[in-house]
Amino acid sequence: MENDGDKSLLTELLSPNPQVNLKKRRFRRCKSAPMNEIGAGEIDNSNDSQPPPRSNSFIDNIHPSFRRVALYLIFYLVIGTVCFYFVMDQIKGEKVDGVLDSVYFCIVTMTTVGYGDLVPNSTASKLLACAFVFSGMALIGLTISKGADYLVEKQEVLLVKALHMRQNLGPSEILKELENNKVEYKCFVSMGILAVLFLVGMFVLVQIEGLGVVDAIYCVCSTITTLGYGDKSFSTKGGRAFAILWILTSTICLAQLLCYIAELNTERRQKAVVQYVLTKKMTNIDLEAADVDADGNVEAAEYILYKLKEMGKICQEDISLLLQEFGNLDVDQSGTLSTTDLKLAQSSYATTTHVS
Template sequence: MCTIGYGDITPNSVTTKLFSILFVLVGFGFIDILLSGMVSYMLDLQENYLLRTVQHGGQKKDSTRSYIIDVNKGRMRIRMKVELALGVVVLCIGIGVGAMHFVESLGWLDSFYLSVMSVTTVGYGDRVFRTLPGRLFATIWLFVSTLAVARAFLYLAEARVDKRHRKMTKWVLGHDLTISEFLAADIDNNGFVSKLEFVIYKLKEMRKVSKKDIMQICETFDRLDIGNCGKITLADLVESHH
């Protein structure tokens, strides 16, 4: 179910093969959802603790400091996810090495080899769990370790994408408008770029919002602007609810 496949024990009948197909597809997805919930819960606890520490660090809490915390919150969460996932992977490999050395009576090198090949779901089959205590240990250890490795790679990819997005955002916000960009930012073609148009254009450049999103928002605004006066009033909202 952890996608390893050592090859020492395999289904050998039609019934067991069909059962294995269903069991692997459903079971692996269920364990992945379960582990995801556990990881998210641990991250929430760690994040809340760090934020409380920052807020009660003896400094005066003002609007600027609160803004900095909000801006860095997403970045901090990604970094914590990567660190937590990598820490769990290292811990799982270490636990596996110790268990294989003392339970399966393998040498330290073979123990480390089998541990890494197991948590990365390679499973060549030249080294397997042969003792009953070793197999009982593996049934629990492999659930956590293999999915932890998958999560670690996922979080590393997420961190890399976030880094690229931050680099692009810094570049977008760091240069002034050119003539072509001015014409593109002038949404209503009235010869000047308002603050709102400038914000919308920069969001589009940073790929935070697409043209389709803007059109859908405008359609919603037009639907709520019953008086067709370019703004939504309380009377418009009351009339729209009726």
């Protein structure tokens, strides 16, 4: 059984009259806002009507995800290119240009494609390849995939507009549509990008590498899936220059698509569970389980928490942790939070930290 403070918390959060509680909470929050901690002389209203200056620099306007991806990728390729350039004579295979072959070998190693057209043939080159394949896989998993995910999300808006071209959706309708079918649109966008990369790769292999259509399809498939048999690969200077960017984007795009498909499958299972919980009839056993304070009545807060637990949205441990945090902030044990409670809790935390 929860204590009176916990019950009061749940009742206040999910009261049958939420508008009154919402106004009350907004008013109390304004009183306890950081304005109390700022002196009147420190407030500068001279620039209230002026928006913050916007930077005209191209680099500053790039999303942080892409900046991090670019920095990590450049660092990886520079180090890898320098290392493999100095041991290129210890790597056997068909070579076209020292620097280009070094960058190409980095990309092939990083994406685990491993055609076999360039193969380490000494102790030093083999050790370098081992080091760069692990670091390259970590780079793709931790950084580049984030940038690819952001790129896909930016294209979702264009896809929604295209699918609802005749409806003239506004920004709010577009956001709502994206929220309801976010993962599905990610799958569609990834499939579209992958199809474009597939066709571009085929075109380059046919026009520059001189392969037939079937061999081009075969080489594209073995590359995108990182199978890399090695019997068909990029062997010309122009082909390898194209492959540096194409291999990187195509392999990552396929990996992202597979992740989105798995996410979509999980989301659909979750929606099925939610639908089952919402349509299931309440029984006496359900009422007993939802009656947290065991008073014979199930309030709105108790009912909603019980349903959320059935849907798998939250668990009892989450509720217990939040109630524990609330109890730590509720210094006077009144069942509600006030500015005084927050100040006392902060003072107690500061004192404990200073003593320790």
